[in-house]
Amino acid sequence: MKTTKFNMTRRNLLASALAAPFVSAIPGILTPARANETVKLQFMYPVGVSGDINKIISGMISEFNSTHDGIKVEAIYAGSYDNTEQKVITSLGVGEPPALWLPINSSLQTFLGLDALEDITEQAKSDDIYDDFIGGFLNTAVSDGRLYGLSYQPSTPVLYYNKDAFAKAGLTKAPETWDELSEAAKVLTVRDGDDLKRWGLIIGGGWHDWMFEGYCRQNGLVPWEADKVLWDRPEAVEALEFWKTMVDAGYMAPASTWQGSANDFMAGSTAMLYHSTGSLTNLRKSSPFEVGVAFMPKKKQFGASQGGGPIMIAKKQSDAKKEAAWTFARWMTNTENQAAWSRATGYLAVRKSSWQQPEMVKYLKEVPQAEVAMKQAEYSGAFLQVPAYSRARDTLKSAIDRTLAGEITPQAALVSATAETNREIARVLRRRG
Secondary structure, three states, X not given: OOEOOOOOEHHHHHHXXXXXXXXXXXXXXOOOOOOOOOEEEEEEEOOOOOOOHHHHHHHHHHHHHHHOOOEEEEEEEOOOHXXXXXHHHHHHHOOOOOOEEOOOHHHHHHHHHOOOEOOOHHHHHHOOHHHHEOHHHHHHHEEOOEEOOEEOOOEOEEEEEEHHHHHHOOOOOOOXXXXXXXXXXXXXXXXXXXXXXXXXXXXXXXXXXXXXXXHHHHOOOOOEEOOEEOOOOHHHHHHHHHHHHHHHHOOEOOOOOHHXXXXXXXXXXXXXXXXXXXXXXXXXXXXXXXXXXXXXXXXXXXXXXXXXXXXXXXXXXXXXXXXXXXXXXXXXXXXXXXXXXXXXXXXXXXXXXXXXXXHHHHHHHHOHHHHHHHHHHHHEEEOOOOOOHHHHHHHHHHHHHHHHOOOOOHHHHHHHHHHHHHHHHHHHHHHHO
């Protein structure tokens, strides 16, 4: 029997597709594409973690096309989340957007400001979306009570650690607090004179602002509101001071890249790594040692920020394309596909029913690390939902980088970044009227 690239039978895929309800009698509800038409859709997506994500998504889309007469989806790999956002914005500017795209959840306000998103609230209400989707994940695509996307690949950062290195250092468990993290990083750092052999800790670069928001939440602060950022608050400054202390002590790398940090961990060049749960399968299978996974250590409380993104549907396209786009988005997020996607990658399945699938229950027994991020998600919230979020991220990343490089103090860096970002947010809001 033919199987997909993530071990699902064609029969299961067909069953899940046919089980998806569609209602056409209610005004405003999209209906499936008509069987006597071939509706062509472009789906633009990023790859935000290490591993073979691109191949997995391409395999899913091939399976969809082979089981859905009348709809043809073209997969467009756009690079990173940032690249995807910019390409979609460019296509919107010339009036030729893809039918669907998968952005970081923080871009919601940006696309709403461009009047680019189809409101899918009524479709979701007529389906099982609000009943079966995990609320905290679905809420990252909600604005003013309306739904503008179906959660697809939610994630949080987690702490990966080298169990072999821990055992050699006499460490019996993962750190649970900031103080324990610092002490573990000290013990795990290995030097031969001035020659560094292994870092105790690396925080994955490129998305270290995402990790930093988690640190703020661990210190009791959600570092943004709908119309401003709060990075200059004492809780945020204390978090960056903690990072700087570990860098100055020589336990934590002052800089890294996203993919490079994952490679360093798999090569044994760092004993602990902050990275996305979406990297779990690749790190676990590619590392020559046993990989441990733990909550990000806490200060006042556990806390994390949700990354990943929803599948969004373009507003300005034909009804036939909207109908077909809903069919595709609904299929990508059905129970069986989400369970298989989670097992293949480490991203969190968005449906309650996915976690109850027999294959998923068996997987969690075999790979208990996969459940850590799901449990940590109880302490998480949406990531940086402000206008001009992309500029905001760049500003914060620069402030963090300059601080860890010793060019500026944490206090000065975050005060300046806050003022600059809030001016930009205010400018965008004035322009929107």
